[in-house]
Amino acid sequence: MYDFETPRLTFQFVSPRRIIMGENSIASLGQIVKSYKVGKALLVTDKVLRGLGALAPAVDSLELAGIDYDIYDDVEPNPTIANVESGIAMAKKDHFDIVIGIGGGSPLDVAKGISLMATNPGRVNDYLGMFLPVPEKPLPLILVPTTAGTGSELSFGAVFSDHEAHKKTQIYNYEVIPLVAFIDPIMMMGCPAKLTAASGFDALTHAVESYVTKNGNPYSEALAAQAIRLISKGLLPATKDGKNMKARTQMALGSTFAGMAMSASGLGINHAIAYPLTTHHNVPHGTANAVFMPYTMTYNAEEVPEKYANIAELMGLDVSGLSPKRASLKAIEEIIRFLKELDIPLNIKEFGIKEDELFGFAEIIIRDYVPLCMFNPRCMSPFDAYGLYLNALNEDHIWTTKLSD
Structure with missing residues (x-):
């Protein structure tokens, strides 16, 4: 290997509290959710994944554990803030206790936004930027990627598209890091x-x-x-x-x-x-x-x-x-x-x-x-x-x- 100088020797690192890695690890999702003693889970995904049956292993695990759930599947590619806010409205109306994002980067980022805003005042725009104050703890968040790529399940960022301004907007905040990330190649097998x-x-x-x-x-x-x-x-x-x-x-x-x-x-x-x-x-x-x-x-x-x-x-x-x-x-x-x-x-x-x-x-x-x-x-x-x-x-x-x- 070629020598080079490492830029920084002082740093900090944050990640999900728990990463569950391995083939068919998703089978334990229901028991993990049950351990948080919650009443009802909101699954956040998109219509394509739902139509393909990609949620089946996760849903089977939740049902086996007796977890009540509903599904928000209106996530768009490159989701907008309006897309997030429709999910927030559903979360607040039906009083969910935990958010589970399943999909590529778009559903995972929308799940982060819903988790954050379901318990906090104001609108998503109020939290765009770098580490702005979050008054209340978000709903517990679990993320399950179905692609190997975006890294959203591990990061403190959520990215949304502003189509009018033609730019990306971000929430960077440690409060959107999930409690649990499931990294299961089984969930990625159907990825085109x-x-x-x-x-x-x-x-x-x-x-x-x-x-x-x-x-x-x-x-x-x-x-x-x-x-x-x-x-x-x-x-x-x-x-x-x-x-x-x-x-x-x-x-x-x-x-x-x-x-x-x-x-x-x-x-x-x-x-x-x-x-x-x-x-x-x-x-x-x-x-x-x-x-x-x-x-x-x-x-x-x-x-x-x-x-x-x-x-x-x-x-x-x-x-x-x-x-x-x-x-x-x-x-x-x-x-x-x-x-x-x-x-x-x-x-x-x-x-x-x-x-x-x-x-x-x-x-x-x-x-x-x-x-x-x-x-x-x-x-x-x-x-x-x-x-x-x-x-x-x-x-x-x-x-x-x-x-x-």
């Missing part, structure tokens, strides 16, 4: 190939950005490193054969470690420049992250080549005898191979992006996503951001010259 690829790349982006961030620490680096190893092994086979339990388990573990790393370190510019594609063109979050990875890795590897060289090793690549920059190039080439194998575009023209939008996007990310830019290992101006967008628009293979020594 396209979503497996997109959410898997989301997890890989979490891992890579956590590994290279200026806000990193020994804890986040160790978790991110293991996440990169696992996701690099599991992403392709899990996407190509959704019933491959070994690959699903690797992805579930990798996503978990990446989510924990992200919570301890923060992320970087890859997430920042991906957000406008989601808010302006409805590109799925994981896909938007994926398409930018070669470009942001090239940009950052000029500043911290040793870290990206280590990422190449963690991905299982032979970099013996190579300089850090050349080893970094190996990691970027492997990401490109993944993108091609998973049929994810290497340019943003495929999503209908036009050149005259790019500088506006660049200004948005510098204005609205300051923490992501601040933690990035290399400083980025609006002109740098514009250059990254332009490279991604034209599929400009800048890595062949930037990292060739």
